[in-house]
Structure formats: structure tokens, C-alpha cells
Amino acid sequence: MSEKVSDDRLENAETRDPAIKTIMQNAGTAQAQHYSPKTDEEKALDKRLNRKLDWIVLSLLAVEFIFCGIDKTNVGFVATSSFPKDANLGPDDIPNSLSLFSVTYVILQPVMVILARRVGVKYFISFQLILWGGLCMAHAGVNGSGSLTALRLLIGAAEAGFTQIGMFYLSTMYPKYSVGFRAGMFTGMYSIAGAFAGLIAFGLLKINNGPVHGWQVVFLLEGGVTVLLGILSFFIFPKSLATAWFLTPEEREHAVRRMEIDLAGTQEEADVNNRTVSKQDIMDVLKDWKKILTVVFNITTVLPVTAFTTFLPLVVAGMGYKGTTATLMSVPRLSPALRLGVAGLLIIVYSSDRFRERSLHTVLGMVIGLIGLIVMAASTNTKLRYGFAHVCMSGVFVGGPLIAVWLAGNTPWKGSRSVILGINGWSNLAGVIAGQIFKSKYAPRYETPLFITMGIMAFGALGLIFIRIMYMLENKRRAAEIAAWDEDRFIEESNSLERRGDQRRTFIYGY
Template identity: 35%
Template sequence: MSVDHQDVSPPLPSSSCSSRATVTSHDPVGYDLRHTNERYRAEHDRISFESYGMLSPLLSGPPHAIHNGGNGNGIERQDSEISSFDNEKEAQRINRKMDRYLLPLLSLLYLFNGLDRGNIGNAQTQGFTDDIGALPDDLNLAVSLFFVTFVLFQMPSAAVGQWLGPSTWLPIMMLCWGTMTMIQAFIWGKAALITTRLLIGVFEAGFYPTCIIYLGSFYSRFDLATRIGLFYGQYAIASAFSGGLSYAIFQISQAWLKPWQLLFLIEGVLTCILGIVAWLWLPTRPMGAWFLSHDERQFVADRVNGVESGDVAYSSLTRRDFIETLRDWKLWFVLVFNICASVPVTAFSVFLPLIVQGMGHEAVEANLMSVPPAVCGAVGLYLFASSSDRHKERGWHIVGALVVALGGLVGLIGSVSSAAKYAALCVFLFGSYVPPPLTVAWLSGNTPTAGKRALVVGANGLGNLAGAIGSQLYRAEYAPGYKLPLVVTLGFVGVALTGFVAYRYTLRAVNARRAAIRKLKSAEQIETERVDTARYADRKWVFVYDL
């Protein structure tokens, strides 16, 4: 297939690009550049790999990670390589097939990631710190320090996942933190408590960004937020499931172990079993997806990569990817506000049973009563995420969720009766779980190169610094009402709300400035900018940011 100046990319399935972007000398800017971002992302992945192919020794991978077709420049392909799925109905059918085979297991894995992170809060309702010879405030310190290693190791762990491949790295991480969870059942003293939490933080750190990278290798950009929402929603479900599971385990009568020891052992064993299942079940990449036909695999790879590659390059990290990630203004701009928005989620994932207990419920009952608010969080996340994908919009959905959370928080602080507080808690969590996953979908969609995208998603994990803040807010001295911590949380949510509004308007202003630049350029200049490597990824003025 030959390619002339008028059309510089091969035909794509309609699901990934609803309109072909054609550049002509008569109309250099009369096309929707937003629809060209998928093509641009894939083409730039090839260019950046060829131009900056000297990889870090740590991250160097097998030579088959990038495959160029046709004449070697990644633009020309053989017709036989192009997927035959050319309508939205077929694309959605394949999406549903992947939803059946990938999402349930990945969601279950992330549920146990949340369980093993937050079960220490359930254990505390059964006198965990008293039994191990520690103080209640030692629990807050241990939770804070967990987030230190959890945050510090996010980017390195995501890079390892990019190198080894998610289907290998995810099971390894699960086996490691599942083992540490079981060891936690037999610790004694403050030092052992802190050590185990630090190590669990190390092993859990890369799980979420690696899963996002993995999902991004199967789903197109505006199919992704709904899936991330369903996936991240397991963090909320984990709080609900943890409450119900803890309630059931705490009913078991036996003389050998404390209830909290049994909790850690059961959840740790289940995590290790699931890690082995994941090792056997998850395909390495789209072209190795055993549940898809050959044509379906090719379609998925074409849709994500857009051009030449028949597979996803997990090892294509370059030095320039690292440099450009460090200087990516939009990442560091939004990260501050993502931290603020994440304070409620990270704090309540651990301390929700204690907050519910403070409303007048007994210790065991509090675990059960923490289920409905957590379910509300999962439902809210799914509704906002699916709407975000349907309308192809991120910013106002995040802002809307923060408004809901703000309203619930005001009700939680101002209410007098336990019933009103409990209802306000449900409203608060309905909006609280939305911003973090939509932020990562937003950043991922606005980062067109695969290597940098992995690093940006990993760096966004710094938002989990909110956990260190939240764990110090909800201290035992503020029980049972936790009024001061809730007021401080209100301030964080308010700052996040303001920041996300400013972030969206900033991206809009950048788009307007780039549109003005394009109006002054010829078709040849636009095409040169698209394929040239002087400006990298989304720094090019042909790239249009999603809002």
C-alpha cells in the first residue's frame, strides 16, 4: 500500500478513529486534530524508539519489543496486516469479550490489593495494637510509613512492569505482599509493625500503575476510563468486602489464634492463590490473548498502536522518556491537586470502620456497617467514569464528583444524629472515589508515547502521599467524632476542586494557542511537525489535549 502526502497513516478501524484526518494543500487545518491524536501517539512511539534507541541497561529489553512493517519506516504496512473490523458494533463486541476475560480477574486482584492495604484498620477494632504491645498512635505511624515506600517505589516498580511485562510482574508482586500479610499475623512490637508495613508498601507500590499500563494495551483511550473506573472501584469494594469478611472471620470461635491473626492469615493466603491464578491466566500482550481470535488480536493491537506494531512494546522506555516526564508541566500541575483529592480515599480505606464505630456502633458491628458507604463509593465511581467515557470529557466530571464529596462532607461535619451522619458519609464517599482514577485516565490520554505514558502513570502515584497525610489526621485522640480531621479534609477537597477547574482551563488555553499556530502553518509544515522529533509527544503544537 502506498502512502502519499495527502494521507500519512494507514487506515484504522473506525472505533479508534471516527474520521480519517486528511491533510491537503487546500485545507491545511480543516480537519479535527483531536481525532489524529491516536494516530500521532502510535507514530511517535515508533519515531521515539528509532531516534532514541539507546535504552538504560536496567530497562533494556528483547529486540522484538518494537516491530516495523512495510518499508521499515512504520508508515507503510501490508494490507494483510490491517484488521477487518470496521464498525463500532464489532469493536464493542470485542471490548465486551475482553471485559469478560480480563476485567473480572484484574478487578479481583485489585480488590485484594485494597484488602491487604486496609485490613489493619479492621484488625484494630479487635485490639490489634494492644495484643502486639504497641500503642494506638503507632498504628497511625505505621500506616503513614507504609505510604512512604508505597510512593517512593511506584515509578521504579512501574518501570520494572514495563520491562518484564505486566502479566509477569503482577503475580510476583501479589506473592510477595501476600506472604508479608501472613507474616504480619505473628509480629510483636512497634518495630515489627513498621517493618512489615514498609515492606508491604514496597511490594504493593507498582500494582496499580502496572495494571493501568496493562489495560491501556488492550483498550482505546475513550474506552479506558470506564474500565479504570470498574477496576479502581474495587478499592471501594475492598472496604465493603473487608468489612463483611472481617465480620465473618471475627465470628469464628477458636482458641489458637486471635481474630485479627486469622484475618491476616486468611487474606494473605487468598492473595497468594490469586497471584498463581493470575500467572496462569493473564496473556502477556494483545497478540498473545488466548481468548481472542487472530483477527481480534490484530484489531486490538492496531486500535491501540494505530500503525505498524502488531504488539505492545513493554520495553520501549528511553532516556528521553525519563527527561520528558520530569519536565512535563501538566503532570506536576495536576499532581498537587490529585494529592488533595486523594486524602479522603486513602484515609477512609483504612479508618472507615473506626469512623463508623465512632457513630455509636459496637466493634464487630462497625465492620459490617462500613459496607454500605463503601458500596456507594463504588457506584459513584462507575457512574462518573462511564459518563466521562461516553461524553469524552474528564475535567468537569472530576469537578462534579468533588462538589458531591464536598456536600457530603459538610453534612457529615454539621449533622448531629448518627443516622444523618451515616447518610452524609454515604454521599461523601459517592463522590470521593472518582478523582484519582479519572485523573490517571486524563493523563494517560494526554500522553501519546508509550514509554513516557508508563512513567507518567507511575509518577501520578505520588498522589498516594495523601495516605501519609490522612493517616496522621485520623488519630485516636480525635475519636469518636473526628471533627477536626473532617474539617481539614474539607479544606483539601476545596483546594482540589479549585485546582482541577484551573487545570482544565489551562489545557483549554493551550489548545487555543496551538490552534492559532496551526492557522498560520501550511499542510507541509503541519505534517513536518507531526513526524519531527524536535518537540516530543504532547509538546508538539499539532497535539490537542483532551479536556
């Protein structure tokens, strides 16, 4: 470990600028700066603040994510009703529309996150929910493949970036080693969305009241609830921690202070109460090869999630379970595998916050997934293969939220943070890859797709370890460089116009 900043210089810094002393002390140890409550009184205040944020911000975001999933998948659930006949659709129109949804949904991810940053997350999420909720309701008027195609393209555009916008918003509300568990709670709602979508559709499809068909009721009700959530978001979500209506003055002051500490001295006047995203913000991200590679490796962590949430019924059927039995053993509301996946997610993300570590926890989840895949591909025992599907799912849900908060924590400049989280949304390309791997010609055991998935995951795990090592070496290099700095040099660096955010030599990366 590099030499720490000398005690004499730290003592001198304290008499001139306590904030600079904190930066010097942290930089000298090559340990990532983060907020942690010190006294019992501060711990109680911090706990009270987190509880309010959890109940008001996180819970509403989670409910909205459930309806994001519902509105995304409800076309598939009504496909077994009279919808195709009533709407004059051909046999391939519905699956084609589901594919077209992904076109606008994936491509527009970065654009939407950047727009949310510029407009303000509070306002943008409200508009986004009202827009896609209205488009969902418009599905009740589908009359032919043209209108269905147009609506799926539009709703894909409207929902684009919602997950990453939610991640960005949470990263501005909670310190970096408190947000991981909350991000896991947020993203874990997607599996619950599948359960709710199926149950709601099952009940509403039974409604046929004169000219109104059950499938029209599904679209109207689910879209209407989403519009309502958008309206609630406008009145409930705070514009910032400093203006949060549900916090006391003491809690607001503490909320702002702990985020300033968490930013490790990189918070600047140009980034306070500023919602712009400049060309420099974009170029800073595109030049940061470690973060871009992290996004690439994130595709390998998301791949098994998208593959199994879509193709698990086929894989289970290949184990010897037939027809509705295979489906019932795979849908989220009944499948122990998917329930265990969410449980595994929450345990690992909690541990990641507790031990202030991201990369190895992500790799741990991938290794657990690999163990499950190996047995599923190699064993001929039906019960054993099904059992290890549970093992696989308990690990693979971890990568998405942990990599998002890892990127956010290492990008203190919020303009650049919105850009990298938007680009991280392109990890949804994993769904396209999964569709090309799990072809029907590999049925019934799907051994080849399972082995291909294993290879991709192993490559990604090694890649994340490589990124971790690169960050460790960079931290060591920075610590060695600034070991001889005096306070004036630290002040000069804090006011540098050449380097911003994590580019500052005093910023220490988390890994």
C-alpha cells in the first residue's frame, strides 16, 4: 500500500480547511470514500431518513416497475383470448410486435436517461408513466397489424430507460453503500410483475360486457393504473433531497451532507442544482474504457436472466415435465426457482452493501449461476436438473443492480453518471442474444444453449475481475502520486477545470 499523507500535513490542513483534510486523509489510504454514520445520534437520524426514503420513494418506484413489466408483457397474456380474432390479427402479428417493442426500447435507453437528467427525474418519470399508460390503454382500440405495430413501437420508446432512470434517481438519494440493497429491491419487482400480469389478465379476461371485450378491459385497467401512478409521482417524488416535502429540516440537512461526504470531495458548484448534460459529459464517459467494458460485461450477467425468464418453460419441458405442468412450474407466482432468484438477489446485494464491495459479489452470483447451468446441461436426472435450475436463478439476478450502482458510485459527476447509466441500459441486448441461442432445434434438453450461456458468463466473470484489478492498480497509482502533495496542491486539484469527478487524482474508485 502506498505511503499515507503525513500526520503533520493533515494537522496543518485542519486549521485551514477541514474539508480538504478529509479529502487528504481518504486519498492517502487508497480507500474509496463513503458515508458512514459515526455517533448513536447520527445512526438514529440516518435510520429515520432511510426509512422515509424507503417507504415514499423506493416503494413507489417499485410499484411503478411492477406496472412497467405488466404493460410490457400484457399483449402476450391476452394472446390466448379472443384478442387476435377481434383485432383482425394474423398468427405472427403478436410475436412480431413483441420483437418490435425491443427495437425502440433498447435503442433509446441512453437518450431517455439523459432527458430525465435534463428535465428532472421527478417530472420525467411522471410524464413517462402517463405516456406509456395512455399508450397501453390505446391498445383497446387495436384493429389490425398496423395499429398494433405502431403502438408497440411507441410504448417501447415510452418505457425506454425507466430502469436506469430509477437507478440514477436512487443513486442521488442514498449513499453508495446503502443504495445496492435498494436497487435490488427495485429490480426484483420484475419477477413480481410477471405474477401480477398473469393473475390480473386471468381475472379480467373473464369480463365481457356487451361491446367491451375482456382483453380491452385488461389494457384499459392496467394502463389506467399506470397513468394514476404517473400523476402520484408528480406530487410525491421530491425534486431533490434539499426540498423533500416529507423530511424535517434536520433530516434534509443530514441527507444533503451525507451525499456530499459520499462524493469524496468531487461535488462542485457547477454540479449542484444543475441538470445539464454537456458534450464533455458524454465524451468523458466514451473515453473511459473501464466503464464501457463494464457495460459490455454486464450483458453477460443479464443474459441468463433474460434467457430463463423467457425460455424457462421450454427448458423445464425438456426435463420431462409436459404441457401446463411445465408452465406452472416456471411462472413467477409458482416457481420456486424464480422466487429463490429474488431471495438470492436480496441476500447478495445486502452483503455487497455490508462489505462495501461490488465486483466480487457480482462474480459470486455468476458462479452460482454457472454451477446451476453445469448440472442442468450435464445431468440426466430430471429432479436434479430442476433443482439446480433453482440454484442457477438464485445467483443470476445479482449482476444488473450491482453493476448499475457500481457504475453510479464510480461516477460522482451527475451529468456523466446519467450518460453511463443510460449506456448501461444497452445491456438489454442480452434479450436479443438469448433469442438467437435458445432455438427450437436444440429442444428438448437445450444442452447447446446452456453450454453457450455458460461460456458467455465465464467470459463476463473473468472480465469483471479484470476491471476490478485495473481499478485497484489505478487507486494504488493515485495514492502514490498524491502522497507528497501539500494542502495547496489538494486545493488546486479540487478546483481543476481540466479534470472533473472521478478524473480527479483525489478520487478513489470502489471495486
